[in-house]
Amino acid sequence: MNPDLAPRTGEKLYRRVQKLMGNRFELTILAEDEHRAATCLDAAVAEIQRIEAALTTFSDNSLTNQINAMAGIAPVQTSPEVYDLIVRSLRLSELTQGAFDITYGGVDKSLWNFDLHMKALPSPAVAKASVRLVNYRNVVLNPQDRSVFLREKGMRIGFGGIGKGYAAERSKAVLQKIGVKSGIVNAAGDLTAWGLQPNGEVWTIGIADPEAAHQPFSRLNITNMAVATSGNYEKYVVIDGKKYSHTINPKTGLPVTGVKSATIICPNAELADAMATPMMVMGVKVGLNLINQMKGIACVMIDDHNNVHCSDNIRLTV
Amino acid sequence: MQKIYLSASFFFLSILGSFAQTATPKDTTTFRRRKLKLEEVNFVSSYYTQDGNNSAVTGGIGTEELTDVATNFDLTFTRSDAKNRAHTLNVAVGFDHYSSASSDLIDPTTISSASAADNRIYPSVQWSMRDQEKHYAVGAGLSLSTEYDYFSKGANVNFAKFSKDNNREFGVGLSAYLDTWTVIYPIELRTIETNGTRVDNPEAHGSKPRNTFNTSLSLAQVINKRLQLSLLLDLTYQQGQLGTLYQRVYFQDNSLDVERLPSSRFKVPVGVRAHYFVTDKLILRSFYRFYSDNWGIKAHTAELETPFKVTPFISLSPYYRFYAQSAADYFAGYQQHSPGERRYTSDYDLSKFTSHYAGLNFRITSVDGVFGIKKLNTLELRYGHYNRSNGLVSNTVSLAATLK
Numbered sequence: 001m002n003p004d005l006a007p008r009t010g011e012k013l014y015r016r017v018q019k020l021m022g023n024r025f026e027l028t029i030l031a032e033d034e035h036r037a038a039t040c041l042d043a044a045v046a047e048i049q050r051i052e053a054a055l056t057t058f059s060d061n062s063l064t065n066q067i068n069a070m071a072g073i074a075p076v077q078t079s080p081e082v083y084d085l086i087v088r089s090l091r092l093s094e095l096t097q098g099a100f101d102i103t104y105g106g107v108d109k110s111l112w113n114f115d116l117h118m119k120a121l122p123s124p125a126v127a128k129a130s131v132r133l134v135n136y137r138n139v140v141l142n143p144q145d146r147s148v149f150l151r152e153k154g155m156r157i158g159f160g161g162i163g164k165g166y167a168a169e170r171s172k173a174v175l176q177k178i179g180v181k182s183g184i185v186n187a188a189g190d191l192t193a194w195g196l197q198p199n200g201e202v203w204t205i206g207i208a209d210p211e212a213a214h215q216p217f218s219r220l221n222i223t224n225m226a227v228a229t230s231g232n233y234e235k236y237v238v239i240d241g242k243k244y245s246h247t248i249n250p251k252t253g254l255p256v257t258g259v260k261s262a263t264i265i266c267p268n269a270e271l272a273d274a275m276a277t278p279m280m281v282m283g284v285k286v287g288l289n290l291i292n293q294m295k296g297i298a299c300v301m302i303d304d305h306n307n308v309h310c311s312d313n314i315r316l317t318v
Numbered sequence: 319m320q321k322i323y324l325s326a327s328f329f330f331l332s333i334l335g336s337f338a339q340t341a342t343p344k345d346t347t348t349f350r351r352r353k354l355k356l357e358e359v360n361f362v363s364s365y366y367t368q369d370g371n372n373s374a375v376t377g378g379i380g381t382e383e384l385t386d387v388a389t390n391f392d393l394t395f396t397r398s399d400a401k402n403r404a405h406t407l408n409v410a411v412g413f414d415h416y417s418s419a420s421s422d423l424i425d426p427t428t429i430s431s432a433s434a435a436d437n438r439i440y441p442s443v444q445w446s447m448r449d450q451e452k453h454y455a456v457g458a459g460l461s462l463s464t465e466y467d468y469f470s471k472g473a474n475v476n477f478a479k480f481s482k483d484n485n486r487e488f489g490v491g492l493s494a495y496l497d498t499w500t501v502i503y504p505i506e507l508r509t510i511e512t513n514g515t516r517v518d519n520p521e522a523h524g525s526k527p528r529n530t531f532n533t534s535l536s537l538a539q540v541i542n543k544r545l546q547l548s549l550l551l552d553l554t555y556q557q558g559q560l561g562t563l564y565q566r567v568y569f570q571d572n573s574l575d576v577e578r579l580p581s582s583r584f585k586v587p588v589g590v591r592a593h594y595f596v597t598d599k600l601i602l603r604s605f606y607r608f609y610s611d612n613w614g615i616k617a618h619t620a621e622l623e624t625p626f627k628v629t630p631f632i633s634l635s636p637y638y639r640f641y642a643q644s645a646a647d648y649f650a651g652y653q654q655h656s657p658g659e660r661r662y663t664s665d666y667d668l669s670k671f672t673s674h675y676a677g678l679n680f681r682i683t684s685v686d687g688v689f690g691i692k693k694l695n696t697l698e699l700r701y702g703h704y705n706r707s708n709g710l711v712s713n714t715v716s717l718a719a720t721l722k
Contacts, residue, residue: 043631270365281349293354
């Protein structure tokens, strides 16, 4: 063919990796050229930055920190967005018997703190005392003026367990709105995929091996679906032959044991993100019992003995 | 390194061996099994709707999807080879992304390459292997494709080596395409006159082979945050039926034949591409290629494109391409070939010419709708002027709108 007449472009995948919300975000979209891709990715990144500003606990004037600053003093009026997110968070707490709890930010780290060199667990009493301010039931909502009140002085809320998933979901919505038909938003391992790859196939997602986070142990094909994984990976200690994860049970204040990793698959990245860690906290039996009763959600867990446990709606192939 | 691989494969074996076991280690105990209420059973589909605030959150998109939930998922266990390298086979199987709790350890190059896009309508098998520790990747593939007048079998192998920081990449690819073309002659040449009667032209039937062998070398280097350079060299050898048998050639004596071209051709394009990110708003994309083949064509292509973002949602992208080539040894125009020649063509793509193509691309994107029209999220106006020295001039204006 005459090189002058060669076709110039087709739809290709474009990717941007950027540190957002303190995490590594990777946005991949299908677009016809680099410039169009950059425009779309800018809009998605702007959305994530907007969410970060509203939810962060690292800046004093964020809505979240205003609520925290007024804990035990007075209700704080919030935006519809933050209010709705808190409403959903509290429903998640009810669903998971408190394994998911946005008031975990109020944990008292002066009593004890997890570190990789610890040789002994704190006593149950000390551990319990460290989470005395953690209780989602003490978040008082007023739908009339969308205000939020934390009953106890010193209570703190944080969106660490749901914010990344929410940002992934929102940025996907922005991208879809401006016409991006296919893509993946990967918020540090909490990801949501829609549309098809350029070769017409659905996306293939690898689930990280808890022994080696950069290596997948299994894969699944999805589209219009989100996947999130929580795991102890290298962050655990062994005390008396038992592995304890850096994930803390918000009800006891003690580190979680028994589960190495939990992966949630469902259509919504926010929900997947919010449910993965509670699965580790609740454990294999209670966690899978919960998932198996719910529709449209699946879970894969690996326990400390490397046994794989799946919800009933997962078929295994080797 | 050896140690890592042992523990990883051990883990894999223990997963495979563990399905029969039911012993579950004791979980953290503070939680009890309980029967869910109906609204909790439907928690996923009602996640946004129950509080009545769905529109604010989903933008009207998420909820529709939520109701259309696949009920089953297939989970496939992956194998790594003895050296813990990741293999992928087939266009359908490749790791696009990982889900993991730890972000920093995720390999930044997890997406499968977009080059597989060509395979969409053709059956093909593609294998690739990437060794992250030794910074290289290899791949191989086979493909078949069919159109009404040709059948093509292809095979390729490729190798790429990355620098430790991934700022430099060297690639080599070899490919071969063995094609078969159906012979199609112009209508008046499908019969020939012998001894005053017209008989069937035996050459106007059947099929002819055309084989293409290609070697491509590329070197990409990120010079700094603003500048990326790549060098491209291709060596292509073709043999077989290279002339197009339905293209006519008229001779000085007004006689007629189909074009006849040599049965082999050797092509060498060498190119350099540079992308310079001037500011966040302006990119200079330039490209130059020199092309030469043993049919006597030498060509130069130079391109410059400067996308400029006026605002995050409005962009202007002026574009210019210059192309010049010398004529193939076998080219002459209408009724200019003399009847005694062995090789001849009148295809103007093989003539000497220069061409200029200049264009401007204007694009508006808006989340809330361009010009306040909610359904309209992208509007693009393209103008292009093409001028070829041997007579072809064209102006194109196109307006493209993307509706949600």
